[in-house]
Amino acid sequence: MTSFSAPAPALSAIKIDITPIPTTSPVLPTKTLATPINSIHTHIIAQSFADRIFITVTQLNKFGCLYQATTSASPSALDHDPVEASGSDLPPPLASTSVSKLVGSEPSPAYTALYQLYVAQIASIVKRGAGGDARPIIVSLALKPSEGKGSAEGDWDDEGDLLLLTSEDERTRFIAVMEAVQKCRVW
Numbered sequence: 001m002t003s004f005s006a007p008a009p010a011l012s013a014i015k016i017d018i019t020p021i022p023t024t025s026p027v028l029p030t031k032t033l034a035t036p037i038n039s040i041h042t043h044i045i046a047q048s049f050a051d052r053i054f055i056t057v058t059q060l061n062k063f064g065c066l067y068q069a070t071t072s073a074s075p076s077a078l079d080h081d082p083v084e085a086s087g088s089d090l091p092p093p094l095a096s097t098s099v100s101k102l103v104g105s106e107p108s109p110a111y112t113a114l115y116q117l118y119v120a121q122i123a124s125i126v127k128r129g130a131g132g133d134a135r136p137i138i139v140s141l142a143l144k145p146s147e148g149k150g151s152a153e154g155d156w157d158d159e160g161d162l163l164l165l166t167s168e169d170e171r172t173r174f175i176a177v178m179e180a181v182q183k184c185r186v187w
Helices: 075-079 082-086 110-130 158-166 168-183
Strands: 030-037 040-048 052-056 065-070 098-104 138-142
Touching: 030 168, 040 168, 052 110, 052 168, 065 110, 098 110, 110 138, 110 158, 110 168, 158 168
Parallel strands: 052 138
Antiparallel strands: 030 040, 040 052, 065 098, 065 138
8 A cells, every 4th residue: 555645844835936928929939831832742830939040841741951051141231132133032142151951961962052052042031031130040951852863872963963953943943932931931
């Protein structure tokens, strides 16, 4: 038979204060968008933490490679009007962006440069929209590999890299992903 004793007097004197969070303000600002891009279901999630911004872009329903981008832009770079210069709504990537891989691996070697381009462009979008916000941006990328391009390990060469980076399908996907990220603004 098990017996229980009364709690020690010191423990019963602990006072716990509970501060309710107003239901009108989100605990963690989050925006989500699901859209087909090149006929592939793509899910974008943007979350704003106190010390960083987290953006997930997935076509595989999982986290892929995690990158961190830090950008220290001069005010003149943020004042630049990208529409005048390129005819696009995307801001130009900032030269001061530093991209580092935190964990994960790309589907093939050709995707290394492509993923870094995605991260640098997302960092530019966030920095331009957030002004003086110095928080680093964490980006998770899990993009579906292009059909028939480097599916087996070692199938890639310099020509395969160039074809991936310059293909019209990849350009379309890149622009569509960036437009979706702009719609998920939490910064």
